[in-house]
Amino acid sequence: MGNKQTVFTHEQLEEYQDNPFRQRIAQVFSQDGDGHMTLENFLDMFSVMSEMAPRDLKAYYAFKIYDFNNDDYICAWDLEQTVTRLTRGELSAEEVTLVCEKVLDEADSDHDGRLSLEDFQNMILRAPDFLSTFHIRI
Amino acid sequence: MGHGSHHKRLRGQKPCKVERPSQGMKKDRRTSPKAQRTPPKKEKIALRKETGKQAGKPRSTSVASSVSTGESLSEEEMAQILEQVEEKKKLIATMRNKPWPMAKKLRELREAQAFVEKYEGALGKGKGKHLYAYRMLMAKKWIKFKRDFDNFKTQCIPWEMKIKDIESHFGSSVASYFIFLRWMYGVNLVLFALIFGLVIIPEGYIKYSALFYGYYNNQRTIGWLRYRLPMAYFMVGVSVFGYSLMIVIRSMASNTQGSTGEGESDNFTFSFKMFTSWDYLIGNSETADNKYVSITTSFKESIVDEQESNKEENIHLTRFLRVLANFLILCCLCGSGYLIYFVVKRSQEFSKMQNVSWYERNEVEIVMSLLGMFCPPLFETIAALENYHPRTGLKWQLGRIFALFLGNLYTFLLALMDDVHLKLSNEEKIKNITHWTLFNYYNSSGGNESVPRPPPHPADVPRGSCWETAVGIEFMRLTVSDMLVTYLTILVGDFLRACFVRFMNHCWCWDLEAGFPSYAEFDISGNVLGLIFNQGMIWMGSFYAPGLVGINVLRLLTSMYFQCWAVMSSNVPHERVFKASRSNNFYMGLLLLVLFLSLLPVAYTVMSLPPSFDCGPFSGKNRMYDVLHETIENDFPKFLGKIFAFLANPGLIIPAILLMFLAIYYLNSVSKSLSRANAQLRKKIQAHGAKSTHPAVWVMDLTKMYSFVDTVQKKLDSVPHPITNL
Numbered sequence: 079m080g081n082k083q084t085v086f087t088h089e090q091l092e093e094y095q096d097n098p099f100r101q102r103i104a105q106v107f108s109q110d111g112d113g114h115m116t117l118e119n120f121l122d123m124f125s126v127m128s129e130m131a132p133r134d135l136k137a138y139y140a141f142k143i144y145d146f147n148n149d150d151y152i153c154a155w156d157l158e159q160t161v162t163r164l165t166r167g168e169l170s171a172e173e174v175t176l177v178c179e180k181v182l183d184e185a186d187s188d189h190d191g192r193l194s195l196e197d198f199q200n201m202i203l204r205a206p207d208f209l210s211t212f213h214i215r216i
Numbered sequence: 217m218g219h220g221s222h223h224k225r226l227r228g229q230k231p232c233k234v235e236r237p238s239q240g241m242k243k244d245r246r247t248s249p250k251a252q253r254t255p256p257k258k259e260k261i262a263l264r265k266e267t268g269k270q271a272g273k274p275r276s277t278s279v280a281s282s283v284s285t286g287e288s289l290s291e292e293e294m295a296q297i298l299e300q301v302e303e304k305k306k307l308i309a310t311m312r313n314k315p316w317p318m319a320k321k322l323r324e325l326r327e328a329q330a331f332v333e334k335y336e337g338a339l340g341k342g343k344g345k346h347l348y349a350y351r352m353l354m355a356k357k358w359i360k361f362k363r364d365f366d367n368f369k370t371q372c373i374p375w376e377m378k379i380k381d382i383e384s385h386f387g388s389s390v391a392s393y394f395i396f397l398r399w400m401y402g403v404n405l406v407l408f409a410l411i412f413g414l415v416i417i418p419e420g421y422i423k424y425s426a427l428f429y430g431y432y433n434n435q436r437t438i439g440w441l442r443y444r445l446p447m448a449y450f451m452v453g454v455s456v457f458g459y460s461l462m463i464v465i466r467s468m469a470s471n472t473q474g475s476t477g478e479g480e481s482d483n484f485t486f487s488f489k490m491f492t493s494w495d496y497l498i499g500n501s502e503t504a505d506n507k508y509v510s511i512t513t514s515f516k517e518s519i520v521d522e523q524e525s526n527k528e529e530n531i532h533l534t535r536f537l538r539v540l541a542n543f544l545i546l547c548c549l550c551g552s553g554y555l556i557y558f559v560v561k562r563s564q565e566f567s568k569m570q571n572v573s574w575y576e577r578n579e580v581e582i583v584m585s586l587l588g589m590f591c592p593p594l595f596e597t598i599a600a601l602e603n604y605h606p607r608t609g610l611k612w613q614l615g616r617i618f619a620l621f622l623g624n625l626y627t628f629l630l631a632l633m634d635d636v637h638l639k640l641s642n643e644e645k646i647k648n649i650t651h652w653t654l655f656n657y658y659n660s661s662g663g664n665e666s667v668p669r670p671p672p673h674p675a676d677v678p679r680g681s682c683w684e685t686a687v688g689i690e691f692m693r694l695t696v697s698d699m700l701v702t703y704l705t706i707l708v709g710d711f712l713r714a715c716f717v718r719f720m721n722h723c724w725c726w727d728l729e730a731g732f733p734s735y736a737e738f739d740i741s742g743n744v745l746g747l748i749f750n751q752g753m754i755w756m757g758s759f760y761a762p763g764l765v766g767i768n769v770l771r772l773l774t775s776m777y778f779q780c781w782a783v784m785s786s787n788v789p790h791e792r793v794f795k796a797s798r799s800n801n802f803y804m805g806l807l808l809l810v811l812f813l814s815l816l817p818v819a820y821t822v823m824s825l826p827p828s829f830d831c832g833p834f835s836g837k838n839r840m841y842d843v844l845h846e847t848i849e850n851d852f853p854k855f856l857g858k859i860f861a862f863l864a865n866p867g868l869i870i871p872a873i874l875l876m877f878l879a880i881y882y883l884n885s886v887s888k889s890l891s892r893a894n895a896q897l898r899k900k901i902q903a904h905g906a907k908s909t910h911p912a913v914w915v916m917d918l919t920k921m922y923s924f925v926d927t928v929q930k931k932l933d934s935v936p937h938p939i940t941n942l
Contacts, residue, residue, distance in 0.1 A: 096498060096501050096504035097494070097498070097504075098494060099494070118317070118318040118319050119317075119318070121318045122317060122318040125312075125318065127496065130312070131312065132312055132313050134313060135312065135313055135314075135315060138315050139315070140491065144491065160490055160491075161490060161515075164490070164493065164494060164508075164511050164515075165508065165511060165512045166508050166512075168512045169512065169515060169516075173515070173516075173519055176519060176522065177486055177490070177515060177518075177519070180485075180486040180522065181486045181487050181490055184483055184484050184485070184487050185484065185487045201484055201487050201488075201491075202487075202491060202492070204484065205484070205487075205488045205491070205492045207488075207492050208491075208492045211492050211493070211494060211495045211496060211497075212492070212496055213496060213497060214496050214497065
């Protein structure tokens with residue numbers, strides 16, 4: 079970053095990634111949830127995303143990233159958002175709905191129509207490539 | 217002192233709580249001079265795991281002051297301090313796992329560390345600090361080195377980017393063909409190196425062609441190193457099959473091992489795709505584009521799978537149609553078998569005639585290639601009646617084409633055997649003639665008995681027809697024609713068709729792209745089987761034409777580039793993109809079968825046919841394997857010969873075979889019982905997961921369960937596979 083700024087704006091972050099979740103990452107790790115990060119937030123982010131971070135910690139933050147409306151639950155709308163961003167709108171509406179239904183089917187163990195933190199952690203801790211994909215190297 | 221420097225380093229941070237027992241701090245200057253040196257080092261490793269040091273309770277100033285004044289501590293105070301030390305150590309060790317913001321973490325960490333440092337001198341421990349820091353540094357360097365080495369190894373894999381490209385556009389099933397092709401290329405390269413290094417090079421560069429068997433001399437030893445060429449030739453032939461067998465079985469075993477843990481992830485296919493498919497390491501926009509395409513394709517694959525499993529079927533109609541389709545295909549297979557038989561019989565008549573045209577000489581190969589080109593699409597059209605899931609349909613298609621190729625190959629071999637027997641029967645006559653000619657030549661010399669005559673020019677002596685070379689030539693011709701036909705098919709069937717559809721579309725009556733003929737889809741089954749049978753022919757022919765493997769290496773290399781180009785330029789993805797089966801074992805199983813089938817003719821000829829009397833490394837012997845006897849008798853010490861004779865006794869071999877069977881049975885049952893235990897544990901975990909307790913406790917329990925399952929899994933992995941023992 080070069081100059082001695084103390085606040086890292088989320089416009090600067092966008093230039094650096096093609097990541098579909100870049101805005102969410104900035105929002106989750108920023109001080110006041112608006113996407114502007116201080117040095118400490120920056121350190122936080124890289125510490126969570128590094129390869130030395132433990133699995134549970136990553137799962138916790140992954141949950142926060144995928145929870146678009148910040149209501150502590152991943153509901154169907156959050157899932158739709160995720161799928162649309164991942165496929166850049168290539169899937170048709172029925173396909174998107176089918177995928178979201180299947181995910182809720184598979185992971186929602188208390189059957190309340192949305193994923194709580196426990197459901198999410200239960201599912202993600204069994205994923206074989208979670209650690210290798212949820213990882214940024216500096 | 218220490219804490220002053222702490223403040224200097226991290227600007228703008230709040231002062232630490234450890235300021236409070238300030239009296240103790242000042243006194244510390246006397247008690248632990250080491251502490252002055254350590255703060256800088258501590259800063260460096262402040263964010264890493266802390267060493268195990270002793271520390272005391274921060275809030276109990278009484279204990280602090282008693283320590284700082286140098287009084288000896290009583291028993292209970294020691295115990296208290298130790299307990300608090302453990303607490304602090306635990307906190308430092310688990311600091312990473314806490315989902316606190318960075319500021320809070322740093323604060324707590326510094327507090328605990330200063331604590332630990334403060335009481336270090338008092339309790340007389342903590343000498344291992346430097347060593348521990350050094351070890352942590354080395355551990356980090358080692359992790360980095362391993363990662364760099366893994367990256368390097370991945371970069372060395374050839375054609376990885378090409379295959380990833382194809383995978384993201386066409387799906388994993390099409391890409392699996394190219395991965396298989398690359399693996400075959402590797403195997404052939406090793407075989408070629410074996411043959412080239414141990415047989416072709418020692419013989420030298422003279423004469424016409426090192427490609428064929430007849431080129432090799434039957435001298436027992438050659439050169440000043442006394443390299444035993446005939447023995448080497450035989451052993452290399454055996455080891456070609458041995459190595460191929462070993463590598464195919466190893467590949468199958470590693471595929472099965474990878475999939476034992478995957479039964480349960482079937483439960484979370486869509487969830488995993490959604491939450492773990494994006495790779496956060498991607499920083500290049502082109503790679504990101506490819507990733508988006510591949511994620512979309514992968515979602516589509518899973519959707520197809522899902523829809524297939526939900527389809528409803530009319531059982532009776534489906535069954536009837538399937539029986540009908542199988543019957544039709546059986547008729548086709550019989551028809552093609554008869555056609556080949558007919559053509560082979562005709563070619564035997566042709567060989568007796570003079571003045572055969574080019575077509576008549578090559579009729580057999582042409583007919584075989586044409587059948588191989590037209591029957592598979594025919595099978596596919598008939599198979600449309602069956603209405604299977606694409607993956608099952610692919611397997612049926614593979615099976616049928618396999619039967620077709622097998623019939624063709626064995627008919628070809630039978631024809632070849634006839635030819636060989638004919639040659640052998642002629643050999644007797646020629647042998648006699650040669651013998652008498654040489655006898656007369658050496659005895660009819662006019663005068664000097666003292667100087668032996670030089671051997672006659674080879675052209676003056678009638679040579680036997682070298683049947684092994686003839687066989688080698690046949691295989692070579694078959695391979696070359698097969699290769700040409702494949703490339704031609706791709707050029708005409710895919711590329712020209714694509715050109716035609718693309719350029720003639722605007723001046724044609726109907727829409728060429730949507731209707732007939734449209735763009736071609738990549739024919740996975742035809743290509744995979746072509747590859748497998750090509751390899752089978754190479755295995756069969758390599759004993760008689762050692763250079764065949766080299767030609768195959770070249771062929772595979774050109775195939776890789778040519779087909780990658782053809783796929784990207786003229787093919788379209790399948791309408792229903794489906795995921796390749798999880799393990800590659802189906803292809804490997806076919807390859808194994810073909811390996812055994814190609815071993816049979818070679819073993820038969822080595823064991824039962826006499827080699828030609830005047831050409832090749834085994835000429836003059838009664839059977840080819842006699843070279844083994846010879847080597848053992850002449851080159852090894854006497855007692856080894858006795859040992860080998862003893863080992864070859866059937867009385868010893870049969871019990872050994874029985875023992876091996878028993879070992880296989882035992883390992884198999886152990887493996888099964890561990891698998892069952894594993895499955896039960898997994899079920900337990902799933903049932904446990906349905907309960908909802910406090911998240912932290914719940915995650916801890918789950919972690920314990922997982923570590924237990926991991927131990928069982930490790931035990932399972934450490935049991936050697938029943939067949940391969942790997």
